[in-house]
Amino acid sequence: MTSYADTAAPAPPAVTGTTRQSAPSPVDGSDAPAREALLQVEDLEISFEQYDRGLRRRTVTAVRGMSLAVHPGEVVAMVGASGAGKSLLGHAVLGMLPPNARESGRVLWRGTPVGPAARRRLAGTGTALLPQSLTHLDPTATVGAQLRRAARLAGADRRTARVRAAAALREQGLAEDVLRRHPHELSGGMGRRVLTAIALMGDPALVVADEPTPGLAPASVAAVLDRLAGIARAGSGVLLITHELDAALEVADRVVVVREGRTVETTDAGAFTGDGLRLAHPYSRALWRALPGNDFEVTAC
Amino acid sequence: MLSGEGLWVRYGHRGPWVLRDVDVDVRPGEVVGLWGASGRGKSTLATTLAGLRTPDRGTVQVDGRPFPTAPREGPRPVQLVLQHAERAMNPRWRIRDVLAEARRAGDGEVDPADPADPAHGLVDVVWLDRRPHELSGGELQRVNLARALLARPAYVLADEISSSLDALTQALLWQRLLGEVRERGLGVLAVTHDPALLDRVADRTVVLPDRAAVDGEDGLDDGDDGGRVPRARLRPAPESRPLLPPGPGHRRIANRFTIGSRSQ
Structure with a gap:
């Protein structure tokens, strides 16, 4: 397990400032190195200690190796089946995991490793969650x-x-x-x-949108996606967590495909085209081909 | 044929009509899409056709006989599959028991390993001893569909069964349903708001009109699907029971269902 330098990120939240101008601008594409990632997740693993029956304990590993990076001004979509650990990663980024969670791997904010406590402090100013439901x-x-x-x-x-x-x-x-x-x-x-x-x-410099589209009529889906694209155009990074591949492809610059707690592929959104031959992993290809607008087929992978 | 004729449904005695004189037919071996913006009564129509809700007026018939029949004779020939599988099964039951409940008398144990078993290809043998919360959303929806098919229904009402699932699970569920349609003449009502999915699975599509528009001249909705799909037929309100005039004072009520697609 990696030990964290549990320090705040280089841009500490402005606690007393009254205007946005007093806080360091969250996105500064001009003088920062061109492609410094806002958020970098390396080999994240998350497991939970649970009491099974009585005092018998068991460990359930939900995320077993996820890596991704989000840069300023881009929309990164994380796509996968339910139960693949997508939302857990989102919660980990915001430091919102429950106390019985154990994690290993590294999370970097603007290049500096940040532990769960530091991530919790970043939430709200550096990072923000756009939750799915009105509840x-x-x-x-x-x-x-x-x-x-x-x-x-x-x-x-x-x-x-x-x-x-x-x-x-x-x-x-x-x-x-x-x-x-x-x-x-x-x-x-x-x-x-x-x-x-x-x-x-x-x-926030990074917005984590957790399943913002299910259950919406097509016109509302387009409106939500448009808003996310607008956030990215304004210079923030957007991590879009979704199971809807076709919706994700409409706004995403890059797509991270996850399966059973692992990232299987990170690719440009443009690779999802035609027969999907530009996709490296069979699972990504199968997802692409299973769309109703494509083959609508279940391919073994 | 599963047919709903002149269905009128509302919640409570004074609520606005959710369904106003709706006619729907589903023939054996066909997939009928049901489309409409949220709040138009798609799910209300599905629960009514499933016999879980008695229409205020109108009839539901299966193959010419009133449905549901009383007394009940085993699993019903019309099975409803809901979007949220976890709300449609007892959380304390093991998957084995959830599935066993839908078996017809004399069908024997549920055996997903047997290619002749309706659960084959949907349910993994290792899930049988787990409880619903120990499966992922996609896995649980496969169990949900398997349960409906174990009842060997003549008609399946699929209410947004894949709208919270990934593309692969969606394709798996629908390929299975379409297989049953081809092979044994299952009739399916596909409720969804996804036009791409409807294009793919439905032989024809019924559009539920906007209730506000029903009170206007033509009763057509404002969608851009003009003329492409047949609409639910509309008749003027019966004289005997005048309706409250529609107006801003009429609150739409959310169509919420906690009812399970429990088969008897």
């Missing part, structure tokens, strides 16, 4: 209260929090009266915009 909103608080809280956590004082909450809503194309609504008064699409506004409040 991540507090059902008892208004949208305004939740946005203001997010702004406060990102370092704003009481007055600026109010201004930033309204601005964040406008940025997502929502009217100001949404501030007074409770989550149950939002449609699915509006709720997702609110979640996006909260995630972007701390001006």
Whole structure:
């Protein structure tokens, strides 16, 4: 097991700053080395200690070797079946794993190894989670209260929090009266915009979007993907966790294919074309060919 | 033929109509797609056709006989498969028992290793002694479909069965269903919002109209599929029971189901 230098990342979250300008700009493509990765995960392994029956313990290994890198301004899609460990990796990046989780391997933030505690401190300002479901909103608080809280956590004082909450809503194309609504008064699409506004409040350099599209009508899926692409165009990195390969290919620059807790291939999104012969791993090819628009076939791999 | 005729369904006595005079037929050996934006009553129609919900008006018939029949005679010939497999089975049962519940009397043990067994190709033998939470979402959905097929149904209602699954599992589930359609004339109602999947599996597609639009002149929805697919037939509301006028005051209710596709 690797021991971590449990230090904060080079860009510590601005705790007292009241404006975004006071914090170091999260993305600085100009003077940083051109392709320095925001996030690098190397051979991550995650296992859980569980009590089986009585005091008998067992260890379940859920992630057994995942590697990926996300650079500023790009969308990286992580694609695989449910149970492959995709969401666990996302949670590990944010330092959100439960206490009985054990991990090994390395996670680097802008080139510096960061342990779980340091990653937890980065969450909200350096990294942010865009969760799948609206249940991540507090059902008892208004949208305004939740946005203001997010702004406060990102370092704003009481007055600026109010201004930033309204601005964040406008940025997502929502009217100001949404501030007074409770989550149950939002449609699915509006709720997702609110979640996006909260995630972007701390001006994160990396957004981890965990399954943002299932169950949405095609038009809403396009809207969500478009928003993710917009985040990347604005200079942040986006890690899109999804099981929907066709949706991922619409926005992703690179695709990481995972299977049973391992990354099997990292490739340019453009490699998913034709018969999939540009894909190196048989599993990636099988996934590609299984799409209803392609062969819709189950190939052994 | 599985047919729903003039189906009217709403939740509660005063709620807005979720289904308004909907007619649907599924013939043996055909796959009928059911399409419509969320909230249009796709899942309500599926549970009604499965006999799990009694329509306020209208009838469901299987091969010319009213369905469901009373008293029950073993597993029903219409099986509903839901999107969330984990909500459709008892979390404390082992997979072996989940599957055994769907067997017809005299069918013997479930044996996925036997190529003649409906569970063959869907269920792995090592899953039998596990509980639902010990399988991944895709594996559990395979069990869910196997359970429906073990009842040897004449019709399967597939309600978004693959929309939270990866492409490979989706293809596996549908190839299996399409195989049953070809080989033994199973009739399938495919509920999905994925146009690519519908194009692939459905012989024809029924579009549920937007309920707001039903009250307008033509009763057609605003989709861009004009004319390409037959729509559910619409009739004017019966005089005997006037409907509340539609308006912004009408809250749409979420169609939530916690009901399992439990087979008897």
